[in-house]
Structure formats: structure tokens, C-alpha cells
Amino acid sequence: MINGANKTALIKFRAYQRGVFWNRTSRVVVLHWSRQIGKSFTLAAWAVDRLLTRPGRLVTVLSNSRDNGMEFIRKAAEVCEQMGEVMRKQGAVTSKIMDFTSEEIARRTEEANRLGDTDFIGRPDLEYECMRMEIRITVGGKEGRIKVLAANPRTARGFSGDLILDEFAFHQDSWAIWEAAEPILSSNQDFLCRIASTGNGKHNAFFKFCTNGEFEVSRVTRTDAYKLGCKIYDFKTGKEITPEEARARSADKAAYDQNYECAFRNEASALLTLELITRAERDGEGIICDQDWSQESLDRLKSCQFPLYSGYDVGRNRDFSVLSVFEKIGQQFIMRGMLRMEDMRLPEQQWRLGQIMKFPRLRRVCIDMTGLGLGLFEYSRKDFGGRIVGVDFRKTVPTTENVQSSGTKTNTVRVTEAMATELLHLYEQGHIWHPCEDQLRADLVKPEKLITPGGRVSIAATRDEAGHADHFWSFALAVEAAQGSGPFQYEPVKAAREGVGLRMERRRLVI
Numbered sequence: 001m002i003n004g005a006n007k008t009a010l011i012k013f014r015a016y017q018r019g020v021f022w023n024r025t026s027r028v029v030v031l032h033w034s035r036q037i038g039k040s041f042t043l044a045a046w047a048v049d050r051l052l053t054r055p056g057r058l059v060t061v062l063s064n065s066r067d068n069g070m071e072f073i074r075k076a077a078e079v080c081e082q083m084g085e086v087m088r089k090q091g092a093v094t095s096k097i098m099d100f101t102s103e104e105i106a107r108r109t110e111e112a113n114r115l116g117d118t119d120f121i122g123r124p125d126l127e128y129e130c131m132r133m134e135i136r137i138t139v140g141g142k143e144g145r146i147k148v149l150a151a152n153p154r155t156a157r158g159f160s161g162d163l164i165l166d167e168f169a170f171h172q173d174s175w176a177i178w179e180a181a182e183p184i185l186s187s188n189q190d191f192l193c194r195i196a197s198t199g200n201g202k203h204n205a206f207f208k209f210c211t212n213g214e215f216e217v218s219r220v221t222r223t224d225a226y227k228l229g230c231k232i233y234d235f236k237t238g239k240e241i242t243p244e245e246a247r248a249r250s251a252d253k254a255a256y257d258q259n260y261e262c263a264f265r266n267e268a269s270a271l272l273t274l275e276l277i278t279r280a281e282r283d284g285e286g287i288i289c290d291q292d293w294s295q296e297s298l299d300r301l302k303s304c305q306f307p308l309y310s311g312y313d314v315g316r317n318r319d320f321s322v323l324s325v326f327e328k329i330g331q332q333f334i335m336r337g338m339l340r341m342e343d344m345r346l347p348e349q350q351w352r353l354g355q356i357m358k359f360p361r362l363r364r365v366c367i368d369m370t371g372l373g374l375g376l377f378e379y380s381r382k383d384f385g386g387r388i389v390g391v392d393f394r395k396t397v398p399t400t401e402n403v404q405s406s407g408t409k410t411n412t413v414r415v416t417e418a419m420a421t422e423l424l425h426l427y428e429q430g431h432i433w434h435p436c437e438d439q440l441r442a443d444l445v446k447p448e449k450l451i452t453p454g455g456r457v458s459i460a461a462t463r464d465e466a467g468h469a470d471h472f473w474s475f476a477l478a479v480e481a482a483q484g485s486g487p488f489q490y491e492p493v494k495a496a497r498e499g500v501g502l503r504m505e506r507r508r509l510v511i
Contacts, residue, residue, distance in 0.1 A: 311477025
């Protein structure tokens with residue numbers, strides 16, 4: 001943006017940002033950009049420019065999360081602040097965040113209860129669904145607005161003006177949103193659309209828009225941005241590094257390439273596709289803690305009104321220990337808290353388990369008792385009794401209905417295959433919700449579907465530098481904890497001492 005009086009730049013852009021900002025003619029532009037190179041700031045500046053050059057215009061931003069929506073509003077406000085003096089000469093500039101009141105949310109919840117709308121009742125993103133955040137700019141007596149709304153087909157039908165689809169690859173119903181938006185864009189040749197995101201696999205509208213040649217695409221990798229002055233810093237030391245060094249230090253190379261080098265991750269062999277994971281993600285749902293439970297997370301778990309079930313995948317050196325807690329409301333599993341522990345002694349891990357065992361609504365915890373987890377299981381079982389259940393990943397169990405539906409014809413399967421298939425079924429049915437987090441997402445896609453020459457589908461959790469799908473198995477164990485009264489459960493029977501070792505006979509069929 002240029003100050004017309006002395007031709008000085010009010011806001012400085014890098015070369016790849018300037019092309020997008022000054023483009024006032026292309027109907028649809030797709031921004032396939034690396035993370036953390038100024039994508040949202042560029043679009044926020046573009047939106048402000050639309051209001052200045054077309055007084056009274058509405059620019060609607062559909063955002064995949066409340067946090068991202070708030071960040072977009074902050075960046076738009078920052079642009080207004082940087083342009084302050086010039087804009088004050090053109091007209092009044094105001095910014096305001098608007099939300100539905102708690103009374104309105106309560107009213108809508110009561111109405112849903114009355115109508116039996118189970119999809120609405122207890123929805124964790126309800127407050128986000130009710131979100132309205134705006135920046136207002138008045139020029140020549142006409143008030144224009146940048147309005148941020150939750151990304152869904154319903155809100156996409158309600159705008160008339162320019163449209164920004166922010167982090168579009170992570171919108172839960174991307175094709176439905178585009179189907180709702182396209183007719184409005186087609187109704188006026190002056191309405192423009194900007195679609196921006198990093199990649200999220202190949203099973204969404206954003207991938208198609210980036211690759212089918214229908215729209216103009218601006219593609220900027222981290223390497224491209226680095227060459228144009230965008231610096232990179234090591235996440236541990238804070239020292240400046242190159243893109244090559246950043247990738248070498250990344251634990252998950254495929255995730256790095258998708259997040260920073262504009263690749264699309266191949267999901268062909270993944271048990272949980274990114275599409276399924278994205279559909280299960282809910283903004284603000286659940287609190288993820290590292291090393292210690294936060295007081296906020298403990299308070300949230302304590303306030304839960306429905307039964308809680310937990311899965312504990314135990315690690316020590318190479319792997320994380322991941323302890324996740326789900327609230328089960330009807331058929332729905334909602335993650336309320338998660339604790340990741342790295343390089344932590346088992347007594348200290350057990351103490352952290354004890355912090356949540358005091359909650360009476362925590363009905364059962366399934367612990368991976370394979371190898372290292374055996375000692376933790378023994379001591380926890382002694383301290384907390386029958387609510388602690390051990391699962392030996394090496395054992396076999398009767399084939400479940402969901403496993404049979406995948407093509408398995410044997411009477412028994414590995415415990416891991418049975419649990420993984422049950423977890424997959426929840427994702428496919430839309431009966432699991434959890435927070436959106438890069439590390440969690442990268443771990444959930446690690447287990448792979450392997451199809452044998454005979455057509456049998458089996459599960460393998462590949463290990464890489466980042467671990468062994470610890471988050472995935474914690475989720476699977478939590479689901480098993482909730483289904484412990486089902487066709488099978490894992491429970492220790494008598495333990496027999498043999499020298500200094502302890503041999504556990506650990507699976508019992510429950511009829």
C-alpha cells in the first residue's frame with residue numbers, strides 16, 4: 001500500500017506477496033503457500049484494500065477455526081493501524097469483535113433440546129458456530145465490513161461480496177462450501193474469491209483446485225520464500241537455519257514437505273486418511289498438555305458430566321507416553337484432555353496418572369502393558385484397583401464384527417488390529433471429536449493398511465524418528481476402555497512369580 005502524498009510504502013511486502021495483494025482483476029486465485037510465510041497477513045491486507053477501493057463492500061472470510069479467525073481479524077486490524085494516518089483522512093476506521101451472547105447460545109441449546117436435535121446438543125464448537133467477528137471501515141460515508149464466519153455451507157450461502165476461504169484444505173465440507181459459494185460469486189462480475197491453504201492430503205476440494213488447471217494458482221514454498229528474505233529459525237536453539245537444515249531436523253519428512261514445500265501427502269496406505277481426521281477435528285475441543293497437566297485441563301476433566309475413559313500408551317526414551325481422556329456422550333467420544341510425557345521416569349508418570357484417577361467419572365483406563373508398560377500397569381492396578389486394565393499388544397482376540405467387515409475371515413486377530421479397526425470405525429461414523437494439532441495429526445496417519453495377496457487387510461504402525469503412533473494407540477486404548485463390557489476385554493488374572501520375573505496371563509474372554 002502506497003501513501004499517495006509522498007509515494008512511500010505504508011506496508012512492505014515481499015515479492016511473492018505483492019503479486020497477490022495488487023491483483024484486483026482475477027476472479028479466483030488459489031494460494032498454495034508454505035506455512036509461516038505471511039499468507040494470512042497478505043490476505044488481510046487484500047481484504048482491507050477491497051474495502052478502501054470499493055466503499056461499502058462486504059468481504060466474508062470463512063475460517064476453519066475460531067483461533068484462525070481471530071488471528072485473521074488481528075492481522076486486518078494491524079493493517080488498519082499501519083495505514084492509520086492515510087485512512088483517517090479518507091474516513092473513520094473502527095474494529096470490533098462481535099459474538100452471540102451466552103443467553104443466545106443457551107436459547108439455541110434449549111430449542112435443540114426441545115426439538116431433539118442431537119447433532120446440535122453438546123456440540124463442542126457451538127460457540128464457534130455462533131461466532132461473528134468483524135472489522136469495519138467507513139469511507140465516504142459508506143461502511144464496509146470484513147466479516148469472519150465459521151466455515152460451513154450454511155454460512156457460505158449468506159454472503160454477498162468478496163470471499164476468502166482461509167485454510168480451505170481443512171474445511172470439513174469443502175466441496176459443499178464451494179457449491180454454496182460459487183453461485184454468489186457468479187452473480188456479480190466484481191466479486192472476487194481468494195482460496196488459501198497449506199496442503200491436507202488429496203481428498204478435498206483444495207487439492208483439486210491446485211491441480212486441475214481451472215483456477216490461477218500462486219504456489220510459494222518455504223524455499224522460495226527463504227530466497228526472498230523470509231528467515232527460518234531452529235525450533236530448539238532459535239538460530240537461523242536454511243530450508244535444507246530445517247527439513248533434515250524434521251522428524252516427519254512427509255509432513256514437512258506438505259506443510260512447507262507445497263507437496264501433497266500420499267494417503268494411499270494410511271488407515272486414517274487426513275480427510276477422516278480433519279472431519280473429527282473440533283476447534284477448542286480438549287486440552288493437550290506436555291509433561292504436566294495444566295490446572296485448566298484438570299478443571300475441565302473434573303467438570304465433565306458423562307463417563308470418562310482413558311487410554312495410556314507407555315513410552316520412555318524413544319517414544320512418548322500419551323495419556324488421553326475421552327468423555328462418552330451417547331455414541332460420541334469427545335477428547336477432553338491429553339498428556340504427553342517425554343523421557344520421564346515411570347514413577348513420575350504414575351503420579352500424573354493418579355491426578356486424574358481421583359475423578360469419579362473416570363470409569364476405566366486401558367494401559368499398554370507390553371514391555372515397559374508392564375511395571376506401570378502392575379503398580380497402577382495395585383493403587384487404583386479394577387479401573388486399571390492391561391492390554392498386551394502381542395496377544396490375539398476373537399475377531400470383531402468390524403474386523404470381519406474389512407475382509408478378515410479368521411476367528412482371531414491381533415489385539416492391535418482389533419483396536420485399530422474399532423477406532424477407524426468411529427472415525428468413519430463421525431463418532432469421535434478431538435482438537436486440531438499438527439503433531440497429533442501427523443501421528444494419527446502413521447498406522448497403515450496392508451493388504452495381503454489373499455486379500456486380507458491388516459494393520460501396521462510404522463515407526464519413524466517421531467515415534468510409533470503413540471497418540472493413535474492412546475486413542476485406540478481409550479476406545480477399548482469404553483468398550484470393556486463388549487465381546488472381549490483385556491484383564492489380568494493371577495500373576496505368578498518365576499524367579500525375578502513376573503509372567504502375566506492377561507487375556508480373558510468375557511461372555
